[in-house]
Amino acid sequence: MARRRSRPLSIIALSGIAILCIIYFLSSSHSSSKARVRPPPAPGGAKSIVHHQMDGLTSSYRPLAHKERVLILTPITRFYDEYWNNLVNLNYPHDLIELGFILPRGREANQAIQRLDEAVNALQTGPKKNRFSKVTILRQDFDSPFSQSEKDRHALSSQKDRRAAMARARNSLFSTTITPTTSWILWLDADIVETPATLIQDLTAHNKPIVVANCYQRYVDHGESKIRPYDFNTWQDSEAAQKMGQMMGEDDVIFEGYSEMSTQRKQLAHMYAPGKDVNEEVAVDGVGATALMVKAEVHRDGAMFPSFPFYHLLETEGFARMAKRLGYQAYGLPNYLVYHYNE
Template identity: 35%
Template sequence: MSRHSHDHVLILTPLKNAAAYLPTYFDLVDQLDYPKSKISLAFLVSDTTDDTVALLRAQQKKWRYRYHAVHIHEKDFRFDLPEDQRHQFQLQPLRRSFMARSRNYLLASALRPEHDFVLWLDVDVVKYSANILKDLISVNEDVVVPNCLRLTEDGSFWGYDKNNWQETEASLNLQKELDPDYVLLEGYFEFLTNRYLMVDMPTHLGLFNKVPLDGVGATFTLVKADVHREGANFPSFPFQHQVETEGFAKMAKAMGFNVIGLPGYIIYHAMNA
């Protein structure tokens, strides 16, 4: 553990039409081997048409005395993108810009003085160890992420979170020729970035084998709260050719914070689009 016997963790999850994933999300959070009195949760529901809010409010009542706090925030950004278009290459900079605004709104609304760590947790992460909070805190880095794969029926290795990456000489040379406002994206054949993705790194070197990263996603990202308090947030505008979570990593590194990945520490994401 870090400086306290149990640090206070704020779990933040932005949501949009997430009703189908919430039961599993609640079950996994509740199975965490961590004092519930040291966990706060906050959700931001945006542009939603399903039962997400109703499910959250029911769970909030169940967990009222079980966790330190459970808060639900609502704010619509009026950004409506059909599910079958949400990963189209040309729409990503705009989509990610709205996601950044959502994360910043949730962070500003939820962060309290008692919070030592912020955990950014996607609602559709569907499998992780009950020990993961203790494990990631024990790593004692400013920002740390496990390796997020897709959960497949046959157990095959299929990387999901391609936003966890290292720059390479080739990727840095490529950026010298780009317009400052050009946003780079990972996992798209339309524009190859030449970066080294964490999903492509060796996973057999142990759970706590650390690698430095230059970009991160936010499927399960643990951040020391002071990193956010000192001003590292999620840019909704191009910052060193990145927006949102990868822009956050770039900003945190520019401020002198460590950004670390654990390629051998595997978690699993739903097999969705």
């Protein structure tokens, strides 16, 4: 009798165990299925690899047709509304333009970065058609070693330290902001307050590796509006300057535009002929960077702004010499004018 009573209990127990096993295997199978569909993200992996076809990147005389991206770079210590308004009014599509700025440490630069931040934020939160593709603002880890007054900036005694500091800033700026999609780099000084709205199209149309506009300055003389040459860093070399360099020590630098150094170089600033062809080109050996258009490949190939004496040249003039050693000829546009702020 006892055995008969225990059989139903055994059957119930076995049935319960079987049901539990089925539930376990079903739940285990469901979980593993979910794990295969949604694997946890792993560090790195295929999605972190980006391919860029650099052989398809162009920098041509028709940048709009090829949707070529332009990087506009500006070292800045003072913020001028006229500079910003002129920049915003450039009519190359803003979605193909990236901006890069670099500022030194110091009180004056603190004020400039505040105004720059305000201007950038207002523009980038405004109408979409006016926004630039990207804006990068860098802060140097060293102070500006010179006064920002026009008189002090251009004193011969301050040139070596000033130009070396500018070279360091420019190198930091382009090396940080250039991307695999950059076709052109436009160096535009922070005190350039007037250019044609077609500046980018005009300079790229020459399809030169390096091309620079002629920088002048507007002023008033006895109630009459006039213009005068401003930037003297773009020039054609001379035998006198070459002989001067041969007699110098390796750390000495030749600076253009000073009576103390009679280089006899032919300066772009003095080649301007009113009413003549604005597209005229002349080969040059030194360049300024008030409005300097450079094919990005020139920088990618290693041309930078020497902060040390390079063939007795510094910064932008040294850049032109370095680029030429790499096989890139620079050109100036004597009759294409841009204008510098007049203090």
